[in-house]
Amino acid sequence: xxxxxxxxxxxxxxxxxxxxTDAIIPKQFLKSIKRSGxxxxxxxxxxxxxxxxxGMDSSQRKPNPDFILNMPRYSxxxxxxxxxxxxxxxxREHAPWALQDYGFQVIIAxxxxxxxxxxxxxxxxxxxxxxxxxxxxxxxxxEATQGYRLAVNLRDQSVxxxxxxxxxFDIDSFRKHSLLNGLDEIGLTLQHSDKxxxxxxxxxxxxxxxxx
Amino acid sequence: MQTLYDKLWQSxxxxxxxxxxxxxxxxxxxxxxxxxxxxxxxxxxxxxxKLAGRRPWRRNSILAVADHNVPTTGRSHGISDPxxxxxxxxxxxxxxxxxxxxxxxxxxxQGIVHVIGPEQGATLPGMxxxxxxxxxxxxxxxxxxxxxxxxxxxxxxxxxxxLLTKKAKAMQIVVEGELGHGVTAKDIALAIVGEIGTAGGxxxxxxFAGSAIRALSMEGRMTLCNMAIEAGAxxxxxxxxxxxxxYIRGRPFAPxxxxxxxxxxxxxxxxSDEGARFDRVVTLAAAQIKPQVTWGTSPEMVTxxxxxxxxxxxIDDIVKRHDMEHALKYMGLAPNTPISEIRPDKIFIGSxxxxxxxxLRAAAKVxxxxxxxxxxxxxxxxxxxxxxxxxxxxxxxDKIFLDAGFEWREPGCSMCLAMNDDRLAPGERCASTSxxxxxxxxxxxxxxxxxxxxxxxxxxxxxxxxxxxxxx
Ligand code: SF4
Numbered sequence: 001x002x003x004x005x006x007x008x009x010x011x012x013x014x015x016x017x018x019x020x021t022d023a024i025i026p027k028q029f030l031k032s033i034k035r036s037g038x039x040x041x042x043x044x045x046x047x048x049x050x051x052x053x054x055g056m057d058s059s060q061r062k063p064n065p066d067f068i069l070n071m072p073r074y075s076x077x078x079x080x081x082x083x084x085x086x087x088x089x090x091x092r093e094h095a096p097w098a099l100q101d102y103g104f105q106v107i108i109a110x111x112x113x114x115x116x117x118x119x120x121x122x123x124x125x126x127x128x129x130x131x132x133x134x135x136x137x138x139x140x141x142x143e144a145t146q147g148y149r150l151a152v153n154l155r156d157q158s159v160x161x162x163x164x165x166x167x168x169f170d171i172d173s174f175r176k177h178s179l180l181n182g183l184d185e186i187g188l189t190l191q192h193s194d195k196x197x198x199x200x201x202x203x204x205x206x207x208x209x210x211x212x
Numbered sequence: 213m214q215t216l217y218d219k220l221w222q223s224x225x226x227x228x229x230x231x232x233x234x235x236x237x238x239x240x241x242x243x244x245x246x247x248x249x250x251x252x253x254x255x256x257x258x259x260x261x262k263l264a265g266r267r268p269w270r271r272n273s274i275l276a277v278a279d280h281n282v283p284t285t286g287r288s289h290g291i292s293d294p295x296x297x298x299x300x301x302x303x304x305x306x307x308x309x310x311x312x313x314x315x316x317x318x319x320x321x322q323g324i325v326h327v328i329g330p331e332q333g334a335t336l337p338g339m340x341x342x343x344x345x346x347x348x349x350x351x352x353x354x355x356x357x358x359x360x361x362x363x364x365x366x367x368x369x370x371x372x373x374x375l376l377t378k379k380a381k382a383m384q385i386v387v388e389g390e391l392g393h394g395v396t397a398k399d400i401a402l403a404i405v406g407e408i409g410t411a412g413g414x415x416x417x418x419x420f421a422g423s424a425i426r427a428l429s430m431e432g433r434m435t436l437c438n439m440a441i442e443a444g445a446x447x448x449x450x451x452x453x454x455x456x457x458x459y460i461r462g463r464p465f466a467p468x469x470x471x472x473x474x475x476x477x478x479x480x481x482x483x484s485d486e487g488a489r490f491d492r493v494v495t496l497a498a499a500q501i502k503p504q505v506t507w508g509t510s511p512e513m514v515t516x517x518x519x520x521x522x523x524x525x526x527i528d529d530i531v532k533r534h535d536m537e538h539a540l541k542y543m544g545l546a547p548n549t550p551i552s553e554i555r556p557d558k559i560f561i562g563s564x565x566x567x568x569x570x571x572l573r574a575a576a577k578v579x580x581x582x583x584x585x586x587x588x589x590x591x592x593x594x595x596x597x598x599x600x601x602x603x604x605x606x607x608x609x610d611k612i613f614l615d616a617g618f619e620w621r622e623p624g625c626s627m628c629l630a631m632n633d634d635r636l637a638p639g640e641r642c643a644s645t646s647x648x649x650x651x652x653x654x655x656x657x658x659x660x661x662x663x664x665x666x667x668x669x670x671x672x673x674x675x676x677x678x679x680x681x682x683x684x
Contacts, residue, residue, distance in 0.1 A: 017535055018410060018510050022650045027631050031281065031295040033255035033302050035363075051656050054295055083531055085411040088444065088510075089650060091346040092253060093362035114380075114414055114446045115346055119362035172378065174229050174239040185364075186264070189241060189372040192227065196269075196374055199226045199243055207338065209467035209475045210245050211272070 002124030003182030007105045008151040009078030012068050013142045017083035021116065024087070024095040029054055038094055039101030043069065069102075079150055081138055082109040086127075087116025096120045106152050108159070110135050121175050124182065126152065128159065128169045154179060213485040215382045216451055217417045220357035220482070224340050226374055239378045244369050245339040246351075249276040249312070250325045251303040252631070253344030257367035258306040268310055269373035275334050276307050276314040279324045280631045284594055284621035287317060296632065323597020323623040326350040326564035330434065331597055333463025337452045337479040342369055347564050347647065349440040352449035353433035354456055355482040357417070359446040380446065381491040383416040384484075387424040389498035394681040396574065397432030398566060398645070398664035400424070400496070401439035402504035406514040408494060413445030416492065419484060420450050424498035430459040431570035438565045439647055442511040451483035505551050505677055506649050506662040508539035513649070515551060517667070517679045523547035542651055543659050544639065551677050554661065556643040558636060559584070559591035559618075559672040560654070561665050563628035566645035567596030569603050571665040575645075576609040578669035578683055584617040585675025592619040592634070594626040618672070630655045643671040 029041045031054055040058040045051075047069055049062040063070045069077070080099065086109040087095060096119045099107065105125065110132040112120075120127045130138075141161065142148045151160040154176065159167045178185065189196075204211050214222070221242070229239040254276075261268070268274060281296035291297040300317065307314035315321040321328060326347050329335040341351040341358035344366040351358035361375065369375055387400055405412075418440050420433075428436065433450050440448025450456075457476055460466045467475045502516040513536075515522070524540065524547060527533040540547065545554070561567070561575050572595065584591045593613050595601035601623055604610055610620045627634040628646040630653070636642055638657025645668050646653075649660035663671065670680040 015534075016538075017531055020510075020648075020650045022629075022648070022653050026652055026656070027629050030252050030631065031293075031299050033259075033299055035256045035259075045652050045656060085414070085444070088410055089346065089648065091344055091348075091360035091362055093256075093344075093364060096362075111411060111414060113411070113444060115360050115362060118377075119364065122362060122364035172237050172239060174237055174376075185376060186266070186368050186371045189368065189374055189376065192241065193372075195227050196241075196243070196372065200373070203243065207475070207478065209471040210336070210339070212467065212471070 001122065001178070001182050001184065004124050004126055004154055004179045006151070006153045007078055009105065009149060010074065010076055011079040011081050011142055011148050011150050012074040012077035013139050014068055014080060014082045015139060018085045018088055019082055020089035021087060021092050021095040022089055025092065025098040026052070028052070030092060030094055035097060036101060038098035039103065042098040042102045043067070073146055076103070078103055079106045079108060079152065080104050081135065081142065082107065083135070084110040084132065086112050088113040091115045093119045093122070096123055096125050100125045108135065108138070121179065124179060126154065126179065128152065130159065130167055130169060134167055213488045215484040215488040215490060216355065216419050216449055216482060217357070217382050220338065220340070221379055223338070224357070229376070237378070239376060241374045242340060242377050243374055244342050245273060246334060246341040247274045247369050248325050248329055248341065248343035248348070249274055249366070250280060250343070250345060251278040251299045252280045253363050254306070254366055255299065255302045257363050257370060260367045261370050266371045268312070268370045271310060271312050273373065274312045275329065276303060276312050277322055277325050277328055278303050278317055280625045280629065282317050282624040283632050284624055284626050284634055287622055320598035320602060323600065324564045324567065324625055326438065327567060327596030327600065330354065330430070331463070331599055333460050333466035336460065336466065337456060337482050342375065346441045347438050349446065349448045350434050350438040350564055352437040352440065352447055353430060355449060355452035355479065357447060357449065360441065380417040381415055383413060383418045383445065383492045383494065384490040385418055385420050386422040386493065386495045387420065387498050388422040388495065389424055391424055391498045391501065392681070394666060395501055395503060396664045396666065397428055397435040399501050399504045401436050402506065402511065402514050402662060403496065403501045405439065405443045405511045406504070407496065408443055410442060410510055410512045411444045413440060413443040416445050417447040417449065418445040420448060425450060426453060429570055430455060431568040434568065435565055442647055452479045503664065503667050503680055505667065507543065507545060507551065508536070509542055509649055509651050510539070511647065511649060511662060513539055517551055517677060519551050521545045521547055521549040521551070553676060555587055555641070555676045556661065556671055557587070557589045557640045558642040559588060559668050560627045560642055560644040560646065561592070561668050562594030562596070562626050563646035564596065565647045566665045567594060567600065569600050571645065572600070572604045572609050575665040575669035576612045578666050578680060579616040579618070579673055580612050582616055582673045584672045587675045588672055590619065591617060591672045592621055592627070594621045595623050597623050627654050629653060643668045643677065
């Protein structure tokens with residue numbers, strides 16, 4: 001997993017609630033057996049005027065000029081701001097892969113869907129939940145200010161605005177620890193192999209039908 | 213006093229994580245009993261496993277099937293889309309290499325992963341069941357803890373048989389009383405999503421309870437738990453009772469003899485204790501639930517068959533109004549249009565929500581002796597598995613559908629998410645028994661209205677949405 005400490009970056013405002021994983025990365029791109037290359041199809045149906053299929057050269061496609069990520073002022077954004085229930089829908093990890101591959105490091109929204117939220121941590125993409133009023137305020141500030149940037153610090157669990165306003169965010173201690181250290185969770189779990197085996201033995205005795 | 217969720221959780225905790233100060237935040241290593249695998253979310257996990265030189269911890273816990281990409285016609289020629297074909301072949305290869313049980317495309321047991329698990333008895337009460345698919349919540353109908361995971365977690369479970377996860381809060385959704393004639397589990401599910409919203413269950417594991425739930429068949433319970441995720445809850449579950457046990461008896465993966473007796477004695481304990489505490493309780497009266505139809509691009513955008521498309525100008529909340537306007541524009545609907553005036557172009561009966569035998573019977577009952585209306589361009593039935601299809605054919609349901617002008621297809625996810633050739637054209641409107649009406653879900657620009665199988669069948673016959681209670 002990628003380590004994450006802090007990020008100081010341009011913010012792109014996606015003013016929508018319930019952004020679902022089908023919108024983040026449409027299913028035709030899920031046919032890939034690779035883990036990379038999804039960034040060019042992030043928000044494909046909103047981002048391009050033509051219909052995208054795997055294998056198309058995205059430089060030859062027609063971008064939708066009205067879509068936020070196609071506006072020059074948000075080009076190179078590393079932080080995405082959205083409304084409530086971001087990432088609802090499927091469990092596809094392709095959604096966080098696409099966001100990260102595009103260049104986002106942080107997603108800020110009032111709330112996230114559980115599986116999406118969880119998946120982000122597995123790859124070192126940081127989802128931050130701030131209360132709805134704060135998010136609303138950030139939307140207004142971004143609109144009013146060209147080149148609006150936020151500073152995110154994971155160690156302090158803070159988001160700082162250009163004017164110096166600071167917002168704290170919550171994160172589980174275990175997740176924070178894993179992100180800061182870029183831990184390989186599988187390796188970590190396998191260090192407990194003896195515990196898993198001991199559990200398995202006891203469990204097999206109690207519910208032998210599960211092991212036939 | 214424990215909830216069902218407490219019991220399922222506790223019986224699978226290998227150990228609890230703590231930080232360097234020894235503080236616990238509720239993250240635990242949870243043992244996984246059943247790992248269901250399909251072609252879309254597994255290739256990168258198998259690749260990661262191999263790159264790290266690891267092997268599956270317990271390959272017998274894994275059951276694999278290709279369902280998302282498979283064609284629903286002309287299977288004898290294989291898969292024509294080369295990219296889909298590679299994905300399905302990759303699953304075949306991985307399973308062969310690692311000696312994992314897989315039902316291949318032309319095996320009669322092949323079907324949608326959430327249909328075949330229960331059908332085979334591979335889903336059993338008391339289990340933890342995971343799959344790289346959000347509708348894994350379906351299996352909670354059997355008194356299991358079942359939830360969807362991402363690909364990194366698929367790899368984690370393959371390698372360690374465990375998952376690092378945090379306990380959720382507990383919600384109980386109680387549906388008391390008797391459902392009206394023609395009202396089904398799907399209508400309960402949609403009514404619940406409409407009531408609590410698509411984020412209402414976020415952070416919760418939901419237990420469905422009450423007399424209306426106990427009265428449901430296993431098929432109905434699966435439909436309901438399937439859609440728990442549409443209310444934001446990763447897991448939905450229902451206590452074990454005789455209905456559960458009778459459904460499992462005699463299935464291929466179910467225990468037999470002494471083990472069966474031992475198992476059912478344990479399974480009967482899988483219910484919430486009297487007086488167990490839930491963090492949130494929601495109550496619905498079954499008698500008040502009417503047939504539901506979604507009008508928008510999120511499952512919470514739902515109303516009843518006698519309702520109207522809502523009017524955004526009456527909504528005060530700006531974000532909500534904006535969302536509603538956007539949805540109506542996408543759906544090509546004017547505010548205040550009666551739902552019964554909406555005319556679908558296509559009908560889709562299928563998906564892990566509603567493709568089981570009971571669903572097909574309910575739809576067949578409506579179309580028997582009738583024909584699809586002239587404005588319906590395509591009506592299709594996609595059974596959830598080869599075995600469901602076989603059963604339906606034995607009952608003559610295929611004839612009823614074919615005579616009525618429906619197409620009778622091979623099992624798979626099909627137009628639920630349109631990863632194969634079954635999809636809507638831009639602007640086309642569909643009455644669908646699936647679970648998601650997101651933009652583009654059934655094909656780019658496609659417009660989805662979620663309904664029960666009986667309601668989809670009724671719309672096919674009438675050419676517009678119609679109250680199924682007035683048909684039969
Ligand atoms: S039928 Fe639809 S919802 Fe169910 S597993 Fe397949 S694609 Fe997912």
